Each structure stands twice: as C-alpha cells, then as structure tokens.
Amino acid sequence: MKSAAIEESNGDGKGSSKIKTLLSEIWKHRMVYTLLIPGLIWLIVFAYMPMGGLSLAFKDYKANLGICGSPWVGFENFTYVFRDPAFIDAVWRTLYINIIKLFIQFPFPILVALMLNELRMRRTKKLFQTVLTFPHFLSWIIVSGVVINVLAYDGLVNSALAMMNLPTINFLGSEKMFVPMIIFTDIWKSTGWGAIIYLAAISGIDQDQFESAEIDGASRMQQMFRITLPNILPTVTIMFILSVGGLMSSGFDQIFNLANAATKNVSEVLDVYIYRITFQSATDFSFSTAVSLFRSLVNMILLLLADRVAKMMGGDGLFR
C-alpha cells in the first residue's frame, strides 16, 4: 500500500514492465482518481478552457465562427495594442500606483504587527486586532459607500475641516487627490489583515531567544530589532514577492468603485482599461484578449523573477 511499489519502478527492469507497474499503480489508486475528477472537471472548464481561449489573442475573432474557427492573424492584435496610447497610459498608470503602494503601503502591516505584538494587554490586543481586520472582509462596494460618505464634499472629514476653519479638500473629484486617496483607502482597508500574517510569523518565534536576550539585559526595542524583525524576514520576503507579482494588476474593485467622471483621466489602470474596451466600447474580443494575455504574462514573469531574486539573496522563495 505504501510507496514501496513506486520506488521499485525507478529501479532496473525493462520498459514494458515499467509500464505494467505504472498501470497497476494507476489501477490500485483508481478510487483516488475518482476523488479528483470533480475538481479536475472544474479546473478544465473554468480555468484551462479559458486559457485555451487565449489563442484568441492571435486570431481575428468572428462571433459566427467561434474561437476555434476564427482565422489566425499572428501578432497583428499586439501591434494594435502597443500602438494604442490609452493602453500605454494604462500600463504606466498601473505601474505608477503599484510602485508607490509598494513603497508606502508595504511597511504598514509590519509596523502594526510589531506594535500589536509589543502591546502587553492581551484583551486589548485582541480588540484592536478585531477592529483593524474588519474592513478586509467587506467588499470594495461597501467600503466605497463608506468612503464616499466620509470624504464627500459635505461629509465627515470636510465638515470637520470646515469647523476648524481649515480649507476643505475635494478628495473624490480631483485628479490630484485621486492616487493619494486610493493609497490611503487601501491602507485603511487592508493593513489589519496584512498584519495577521506577520503576527502569525511572530508567534512562531522560539520564546527562548527573547528570554536569553532578557537575561542579557536587552531592551524591548533591541529585542524587536535584533530578534523579532530578523525572524519574520522570510515572511516579509514572501509578501514582497507577492506584491511584485501583482504589479500589473491594481485592485480593479477599488478603482472601479471609487473613480468617477471627474477622475476618469487618472483612474484608468490596466484592469479598468480591459473592462472598458471589452464591455463598453466597440467590442473587439481579440484585441482585449491580447491585452489580457499581456497582463497575465507580465504578472507571471514578475512573480517568478521576484521569487528567483529572493532565492538568490539567500531567502525563502514562494515555491520550493
């Protein structure tokens, strides 16, 4: 039953007997395969068939011919894509927002995790954690409802500013404020959740290290910088890899729900661009598929590259 039979197949023996052992292995595990069939059907229909549909990027899609019947056109769609100034703008805008996020937003969850960890009152710590993680579980539609209410011209923040005789700020309808507003609201929504992952890593640290440091007279700050931070570095690396891997996909849900007519010139990131050209303007499925393929490929390459770099620097990667 155990793996002995499989190990055998690596050993000597002729090809035909190898195939025989393989077939008997498969037969022996036939029940296991039936377990996998429902999941595999889902994967094939809803993940791999659409991936096959990416061939549209190299075709001229005609609705009456279907995906398979449409004629091949090579890289023609891509030449159109790269000539579209709106596409180039969307790419730069996506990178711009994500790189700013990577620098400004990335440290917040780490800071919050360290602060929560240093807090001595356990009950209070739990309470803070509950409050800070709550927004993560709400959709961006709900959160934009809250954000639009609070940041509106006559909303909470501007009313407070007016009461203190400070100038009011047009948070939602000005091009200048759009990116800061996006970054702030994303920090607001996701920091607590991000901190959970680091807190889990901190709780996995061997307590003896802190004790011997305590005996050696290390202050809490020293313990934080010399023990806690180095110990959670692998987790930090993983989260960083994931962020780099997502450089080309910038929260469609958030931007789509917080953008409006006044900010439409600064809010069209790649995902919003794909949505617009696919479902709003004159639909050219081949063209939008080419853009999607570009986006998915760049994301995958970035993820694998970041993973490789992290491993080269001696850290842990995403995949072993």
Next chain:
Amino acid sequence: MSATVKSTTKYKKGKMTALDYFLLIVLIIAALLILIPFLNVIAISFSTPKEYADNPLMIFPKHPTLASYKALFSDGSILTGYWNTIKLLLAGLPLSLFLTSSMAYGLSRNKFPGKKLIFFLVLFTMIFNGGIVPLYLVMKTLHLTGSLWSVILVGSFSAFNMILMMNYFQSLPESLMESARLDGAGEWRILVSVVLPLAAPIMATITLFYGVAYWNSWYDAMIFLRKAEQLPLQNVLRAIIVESSTNASNASSVDAVGKQAFSTGMKMAAVFVTMVPIMCFFPMLQKHFAKGVLTGAIKT
C-alpha cells in the same frame, strides 16, 4: 509549554512604560480611524435628513428613526438582491465544499502516478489565468450567461482554499484511514465518515471563506448576468451608491437597478444592511484565521 508560561509572567510583572503608552495611543487612533466612518454611516442611516444636514459629524443620532430603512425596503430591489445572494450561498456552498474537499482529500493521499502533475495544474491557476474575455466566451458557449449558475460555478472552487484543506488533511493520522481501508471502506466512504468528522475546524474555516467570497462577489455577476432582477446584493448596492451619485462614465447598462435618486440616509441604510451579516459572522471568522492557517497556505 513552559516558555509560554514564563513569557506571560514576564508580561505581568512589567510596568507600563512610556513605550506602552505610546503604542496604546497610536493603536487607539488607528482603531478610531476605522470605527468612526462606520459609526457615521450607521448614524446617518438612522437619522432624519434635517439632523444630518445640521450635523454631518454625527456619531449617535439624537432622534433615531427607521424612515430610511422603510424607504429602502419599499423600493424592493435590495430584497431581490438579498434573495439572489442567498440563492448563491445555498447552491454555491455545498458545491464548493464538495469540489474542494474531494480534491483536497485525493491530493493528500500517498504518492500515486500523476499526483505532482495534478497539484501543479492547481497551483498554476494561482499564477496565471485566461482573463475575463475567454471566460465570458466559455460561459456563453455553455449557455450559462444570464443565469445565476454562472456566478455560482465560477466561485465554487479556489486553489487557495483547496491547498489549505489539503494541508489539514495531510496532518491527520494516516492509521485511522488505513484501518478503515482494511475494513473495506472505499476512499469516498473514508472521506465522508472518517476524514470530514475529524476536519470540523478546517471545514468551518473554508465554509466561511467561500461564504464571504460569495457574499462579496459582484464582478462576475456584472459581466455574466443581464437582468436587474437577477443581480446579487452587492450589485444592487453598487447601483444604489456608486452609480446614482457619480459614475455616469462607468455605469454599465447591466446593473442599472436604481436610477432614481436615493437620499443619503437610504444609501447608508443600504450599506449597513449589506454589512450586517459580515459583522455577525466576523467573530467566528477571526477565531479561525488567527491560528496561522494562512501562513501555512502561503508556503507550500
């Protein structure tokens, strides 16, 4: 074990230092930054338009009223949305648990030919996907566009949740399954009567994860569904708050449910009504994810 006991005593004997007060103050400010917007939303939903106009900074309404809620529910679209989302959950949760647990148990078994390949097929969907257009065309070919089943099916499997569950199944003692096998039980039988009863915590976690995902889903519905009366709650809410206020450019014809002007109170009532179930389930959610299940999943 002794280490944790010692460290708690260490915490007890420590006095509040300047650092502690500093941390407490920073965290209180952070918590208020999160709480106040929600309290404001709730307060507005229970107040009269006049009271709101007089005092937008309100956290507690002085004369609470249900007028906004009455107006919201008499419009009816929010109830339709609620019902559609409940349909999503009723059909989607059993289906997703079936797909996820059977595959997770299958992949948690000892080596068998093709295991690595199948696991790679799952993992690959996490780093690469076909995007929305091919998916839309697949849905159209299957005649699922315009049916709630499109949203149910798309959300019914998540590689991430499957890997979480698989890791848990792998940690169960093999001897239990082995003895069931010697008694002549098949793998499906073992899954149902041996593994699942032992896996209550992970099943609860995964149910909550899928539940929240279905509750919050709106993009698939916006793409695949056509009629207003089919749209789930989130899309109805979107029509009420986002589209009626600003988004002339982004408004899709699909979710043009509420074109009439909604008062601020009604919008906030809609936000609150959509948020309440998550608020109720949130303590349970937190209990499960806090245990570091997530880090286990990220690193596989």
